[in-house]
Amino acid sequence: MNRKPVLKQAFVSSLPVLMGYTTMGFAAGVLLATNSGVEHPALWAFLTSATSISGALQFMLVDWIQKAQPMLEVALLTVCLNIRYSMYGLSLVERFRGLPIAKKLYLIWSLTDETYALEVENKVPPGGDSILYCLTLAALNHCYWIIGVVSGALAGTALPFPNKGIDFAMTALFLVILTDQCRECRNRVYAAVGLLASVVCALVFGAGRMLIPSIILMLSALIVFRKPLEKLESWRPGGRS
Amino acid sequence: MSGTSTEYLLLLTAVTAVVTFLLRALPFLFFGTGRRPPALVLSIGKVLSPAAIAMLVVYCFACYVRDRAPADHLFGLAEIAAAVVVVALQLWKRNPLLSILAGTAVYMTLVQTVIP
Numbered sequence: 001m002n003r004k005p006v007l008k009q010a011f012v013s014s015l016p017v018l019m020g021y022t023t024m025g026f027a028a029g030v031l032l033a034t035n036s037g038v039e040h041p042a043l044w045a046f047l048t049s050a051t052s053i054s055g056a057l058q059f060m061l062v063d064w065i066q067k068a069q070p071m072l073e074v075a076l077l078t079v080c081l082n083i084r085y086s087m088y089g090l091s092l093v094e095r096f097r098g099l100p101i102a103k104k105l106y107l108i109w110s111l112t113d114e115t116y117a118l119e120v121e122n123k124v125p126p127g128g129d130s131i132l133y134c135l136t137l138a139a140l141n142h143c144y145w146i147i148g149v150v151s152g153a154l155a156g157t158a159l160p161f162p163n164k165g166i167d168f169a170m171t172a173l174f175l176v177i178l179t180d181q182c183r184e185c186r187n188r189v190y191a192a193v194g195l196l197a198s199v200v201c202a203l204v205f206g207a208g209r210m211l212i213p214s215i216i217l218m219l220s221a222l223i224v225f226r227k228p229l230e231k232l233e234s235w236r237p238g239g240r241s
Numbered sequence: 242m243s244g245t246s247t248e249y250l251l252l253l254t255a256v257t258a259v260v261t262f263l264l265r266a267l268p269f270l271f272f273g274t275g276r277r278p279p280a281l282v283l284s285i286g287k288v289l290s291p292a293a294i295a296m297l298v299v300y301c302f303a304c305y306v307r308d309r310a311p312a313d314h315l316f317g318l319a320e321i322a323a324a325v326v327v328v329a330l331q332l333w334k335r336n337p338l339l340s341i342l343a344g345t346a347v348y349m350t351l352v353q354t355v356i357p
Contacts, residue, residue, distance in 0.1 A: 023338050027345075038245045044254070051258035056297075064253060068244035071256050078260040080293035085261065087286050089268030090278075096269065104269070111265045165319075165349035171301040172327045172344040178294045179331040179340075187291040194292030198299035207303035214296050222288055223281070229288075 006128040010136035013123055014144070017114045021144035022151075025049065027169050028058040029152020034163040036065040045153035049146045053112050056081050056177065058149060059170040073212055080215060088116045095130065103135060110138035112145075186233040193229070194218050319356045323348035 028049075033041035048061055057078060064074055088111055096104055111119075115138050124133040156163075181187040198214040205213055222229070242249045272278055278286075305320050327344035331337065 020338065024341075027341065036245065038250060044250055047254050048257070051254055052261045054257075054261055057257055057261065061253065061257070065244040065250070068242060068249060071252060074253060074256050075260050078257050079264065080289065080296070082261050082264050083286060083293065084290045086264045086267040087283075089265060090272065093268055093272060108265050108269060109262055162353055163349075165352040166345065168320075168323055168348035169341055169345045171298070171305075171320075171324070172341040172348075173337075174294055174297045174301060175324055175327045175344070176331050176337045176340050178291070178298055179328050180335075180337075181291045181294060187288075190288040191291040191295040194295030195299060197292070198296040198303075202299055202303040207300065207307040210303060211296070211300060214300075215293075218292050218296060219285075219289070222285060222292060226281070226284060230284075 003129070003132060005125040006133050007136055009123060009125050009128070010133050011140065013118050013121075014137055014140040017118070017141045018144050020114065021141060022148040024055055025058070025145050025148020026152035026155070028055070028062075029149040029154070030156035030163075031059065031062050031152075031166060031169055032065075032149075033153045033156025034160075035167055036062045038065060041153040041157050042150055045149045046146060049149035050142075053110060053142060053145055054082055055112075056173060059173055062167075063170065067208075076215055077211060084113075085111060091120055092116075095134075099131065103131065107131075107134055107138060110142050112141060115141045189229055189232045189235075190222070193221050193225075197221060315356050319348055319351035322351065 029041075029045045032038070032045055032048075038044050049058060052058070060077065060081065063069075064077075069077075089108065092107075092111075096107055099107070118137050118141075119134045122130060122133070124130045178191060182191055194214075197218040198210060201210040201214040201217060204210075244250075268278070277283075302317075302320065305317060309317070309320075311317050323344045326347050327340045330340040330343055334340070
């Protein structure tokens with residue numbers, strides 16, 4: 001079977017990700033170099049971006065390094081940030097069944113939002129090997145992300161610039177994700193739950209200690225009020241559902 | 242342990258990588274044989290994400306309130322203005338990169354010049 005059209009199509013499909021990952025990664029890399037205070041930003045940029053391949057996490061890391069956040073909290077927050085990944089595999093379990101373990105592990109390891117979307121879309125040329133397509137996509141996207149973060153870290157180290165306020169990039173990233181999630185009506189209900197729980201915890205515990213109590217309060221509310229919240233999903237202010 | 246020490250950074254890299262990998266592997270570990278996950282798990286998996294992101298937005302702003310006494314900084318005008326720019330641009334253009342870069346640029350300009 002001819003591999004070339006598959007490789008070519010994988011590259012073409014990955015081009016929008018090239019744009020997105022290199023620029024977003026660059027921003028995260030600059031932030032790591034200018035705000036975390038680590039000694040070899042490019043090295044840590046490489047190690048962290050190569051192993052977790054996660055956008056929001058890459059920004060959060062800087063905050064954790066500054067505060068020397070305890071590991072239990074790091075683990076819990078990572079779950080919160082990346083819980084969505086645990087849903088992605090559900091639609092790929094069938095396709096990845098019976099693969100050699102190394103290929104399967106890599107495909108799972110590299111499953112980001114964008115890679116998942118492209119793998120599900122699966123624009124493999126007729127008669128082409130779908131697994132080869134997925135592996136190529138995954139490896140390309142993985143490289144783009146590492147290149148973005150590392151070059152950002154190098155730029156941030158080499159060119160000192162007035163960086164006061166650059167930490168707003170993380171706030172902006174969360175605002176963007178929240179805005180997109182709230183386009184879907186059902187998500188607004190759950191965003192409101194998170195908002196309420198965390199405002200209460202911020203007032204009670206203060207900014208430095210609010211995260212763990214917020215997660216506990218939020219999860220309890222989501223489990224205990226699961227049924228009523230589901231009813232609220234289709235509710236619209238002043239209108240019929 | 243200081244946040245910038247090699248031990249802390251290695252631990253941080255390992256913990257985030259392993260937890261993220263396990264989350265990605267979850268469906269392959271438990272539901273690889275065609276079984277569907279329990280309803281509660283599916284539903285929490287879907288609804289936790291918006292709640293957690295909302296929490297992180299609140300966290301970011303709680304840190305600003307703590308670190309930049311509101312009364313001394315025009316009651317968070319820089320933060321509010323930059324946040325409005327981000328949300329408005331994202332609603333309008335749907336381009337995450339543009340929204341983040343523009344919002345951050347507005348914020349940096351404001352805190353470096355007008356509202357230190």
